[in-house]
Amino acid sequence: MLIASTGIGKTEYAMNWANGNKVFYLLGIKIAVNSMYERFKKFFGDNVSLLHGDINYMLVNDIDDIKDFDFKLAKARQFSYPITVATADQLIVSVFKFNGFELHYLTASYSKIIVDEIQSYNPETIACIVVFLQEVSSLGAKFLIMSATIPPFIKKEFEKIAYFEEPQLLDRKRHKIEIKDCFIEEYDFLDVDFDNQKVLIICNTIKKAQLIYEKLLKKGLNANLLHSRFIRLDRKKKEDEILKFEKNNVGGIWITTQIVEASLDIDFDLLLTECSTIDSMLQRFGRCYRKRDYSKPKPNIFIFKYDSISKKVYDPELLERTYNVLVGYNGLLLTEEQKQNMINEVFDNIEHTKYYQSYNEYKKLLKSGFRANKKESQELFRKITDQWIVIPKPVYLENEDLINDYIKNIDLSKGLEKIRQKEKFFDFCVNLPILNKKKSLLQDFPVKSNFLTNYDIKMLDGVSYDNAVGLKYNDEEEIDNII
Known part of the structure; x- marks a missing residue:
């Protein structure tokens, strides 16, 4: 298990750890999978497979022959490639023991499984990942859980079967925060320099992100918006654009949601964000000054109050704890150690929270021998x-x-x-x-x-x-x- 600062090189560490073995690299969302797949393909060529719900779309643009298409699709779905970069459901859904789950467990037993940003999943999904890894490790599988933000209760689940690396924390200060005593939609944005820097705005809901986009548009500001309610054609263009934008030396504004939190190698100059839970917040911090020291007097992260809808998105108690903890660091240029302290403060004694109770009930259900068919398993895993x-x-x-x-x-x-x-x-x-x-x-x-x-x-x-x-x-x- 590896805790390491955002931008420090966890992906490179993971591939060194894999050391030529068969690998599953599991991520939470398709945009992160697509980005990681492209990175791996540059180094490993045809030894890498991508696997998620849009695999047909990815394959069909590169193949001219139906036999070649069928062969590559079957090869990917049967986990036959040396390296598979996938959304976690493609492998871990087998924890529900549907007919044919044995292939997943057998393949996992001689593989190395990398789970990136485990905290980014909902508590029920975390329970699925924990139980799956515990079961396949008893069959011989090796696993690596890595993130900048691993809550203590997840560490406790693996303390008897995992080796804990010393936390790899950057010896630099990248983020100076300021708590704004207002909701983000009430903010006038007058003290934000939009012309000469890359600005990222993250909202907790799509509706709020759209509202902020329209507000900035009325101010004559040319912003971009990314969330999951675009048709696939438009969403793919926007995903490509935000990755290209990060590499250009021009300023601009992107407004988005949790979709950019995990495993995207993007780096902005200024972050404005609604308050979410601490694990989510630190991932958002990691999209700003990702690999750079910060020394300016003004903050480079503005944090706004959470609203009543946010309490339906996140566990209300963890949300309140997070805001109170962040207030205690208001105006400070944060060290990486302080960020780890924040996680421990928020997730201390969480057993009575709805978040932990949901996790624990799901874990007990899985350990009791609960089974579901494949379609039900997908729905249960994704909680959709x-x-x-x-x-x-x-x-x-x-x-x-x-x-x-x-x-x-x-x-x-x-x-x-x-x-x-x-x-x-x-x-x-x-x-x-x-x-x-x-x-x-x-x-x-x-x-x-x-x-x-x-x-x-x-x-x-x-x-x-x-x-x-x-x-x-x-x-x-x-x-x-x-x-």
Whole structure:
């Protein structure tokens, strides 16, 4: 188990630790997986496989032959590559013991498994990872858990089976914080120099991120927005743009959500963020002055009060503890040791919190021998209910002929061409949890299609959409998708 500062080189350490063995490198979100896959591919070439829900999309653009496509897809899904960079669900979902789970456990037994940023998952998912690693380690698997922020209760789970490296903390001061006694939407931004530096704004919900984007737009500021409510075509462009932006020597503004917290090698000059829990906050800090010392008198991180919706996103007690701890460091240029102290302060005696109780109940369930089928396992692991593939109605109406052609071609074509047509269609889709009365906004397409029926794909009415802001409900009442 390795605790190391953000930007210190954990990925390089992990590959040295792997030392030529079969490897699974597990991350929480697709954008982080895609970025890490590209890094690994430069060094290891065709020995690296990417594996997540959009693997068809990634493969189909590089392959001209259906046999080659089928071979590479099967090889990836059967864990046959020496190095697999994947979202954690691709391997760890087998902890639910669905039919065929034995392949996952057998492969893991002679592999090295790297889990990056374990704290970034919800408590139920952390329980899945903990139980899986405990079980496969008894079969011979080796694992590495690494992060800048590992809560003490996770360390305790592995104290009998893991070697704990000395924390690798940078001997530099990178972050000077200032607590703002207001909500981020109330802030006037007058003392922020947007022209000559890279500014990152992180909100706890999509709705808040969209609100801040529109507020800055009214001030005449040219900002960029990234969250999970863009159709795939637009989201992919934005993910590429934020990675390219980080490498350019020009100023600018990006407004985003938790989607950028973990395992993205991006570096901004100034961070403005809503308060989240301490594990999340320190990951956000790591997107600012990532590998540079900070010595200016003004803070380079502004922290704003959390709102009532944030208490539905995060455990309310851990959120309150975090804010109170951060207030105690207000105005200070932080050392890496102080950041570790913050984690320990917030996560001390958490057994009565909802966060820990959710973790512990899920862990007990898994250890009791609970089993689920593969589809249920995916849902339980991701803790996603009522997830739908939709095309926002404005997007459909604007591209009706093109989308209808894709639907028709999917039903009529075969082989690689069918797959390509599907991926072109999915470029106009967004995956959303749609709950309660929002389900009344789901509509059938005006064209009949076996493909649409089999995938249960719908149009989503009652929304607006543009490629700068993304999808917005016309009547936003419920807590929205948080990333």
